[in-house]
Amino acid sequence: MVITVMNQKGGVGKTTTSINLAASIAMKGFNTLLIDLDPQANSTLSFLEREDVPGSLYDVLVEDGDIKDVLVESKVRKLTVVPANIALAKTESKLLGELDAPFRLKDTLAAIRRDFDYVIIDTPPTLGLLTVNALVASTHVLIPIQSSYFALEGTDDLLDTIEKVRARPNPDLQVLGVVVTLHDKRTVLGKDVLDRINEAFGTKVFDTVISKSVRLEESPAHRESIFAHAPNSTGAAEYYRLSEEVLSRV
Ligand code: ATP
Ligand code: MG
16 A cells, blocks of 8 residues: 655644654554655754765656665564655756656656555645645545635545546545544534535545644654654654554555
8 A cells, every 4th residue: 555645735734643643654664665755854854864865766757776775674564764855855856847747756666666564655735746746646635624714625626637647647546534634623613624524525635634733743852753752642642543543554
């Protein structure tokens, strides 16, 4: 299973969801690969120190390097990371005009696909070539939506991109589900937004809602998932439940 976590809106919880979902699945005993496709490298730096980053997919997608040279074992058992770095930001311009540009990640993954039970891909907040590469290489898409007044703004463009990828390069791509993040259940607005997201996406919305929590916000600074940083927190319980739902849907 290859799951892309995507939303072209910034700061909606893509990275937080990617790292904690990947950690949770690995902790269940599955060989898990977390791919960071965002030049900001937030997923990468949630597990690794900058000096331990050997390179990024840029070296593979653009420079024809071997993906095995950029695999890094994380502190979490069974969790391997393909790190990102700022070089990734040049991918789109470097691959301009290359006919196989959208397929490069898929082709690259073929070499190591059998080594992993689950692959989770964190994407940048754009619908550009990196995100399209992720969608072409994936079996499923998971969409985090921030519980906010503007929650549904932009989702048409997002679904349109998924449809375009489904129409040609990857007809088998499925929307795994929508997860509501950064939720504040104490407010009327929070409740209202949840209702609207449920109306828009129906059964695609995961039962598990991720609450706003300081523990989740601070765990990357400790280079740890929420399960290592605050195992008894609400955030840990919520991401654990989300991973159970994800595994039951794939
Ligand atoms: P970008 O589009 O920049 O890649 P993103 O969609 O990956 O952003 P995150 O980096 O996961 O979003 O989250 C944005 C910010 O909100 C981060 O500082 C993160 O620590 C914080 N955050 C994410 N989820 C929560 C949460 N449930 N509670 C509190 N803070 C959160
Ligand atoms: Mg991110």
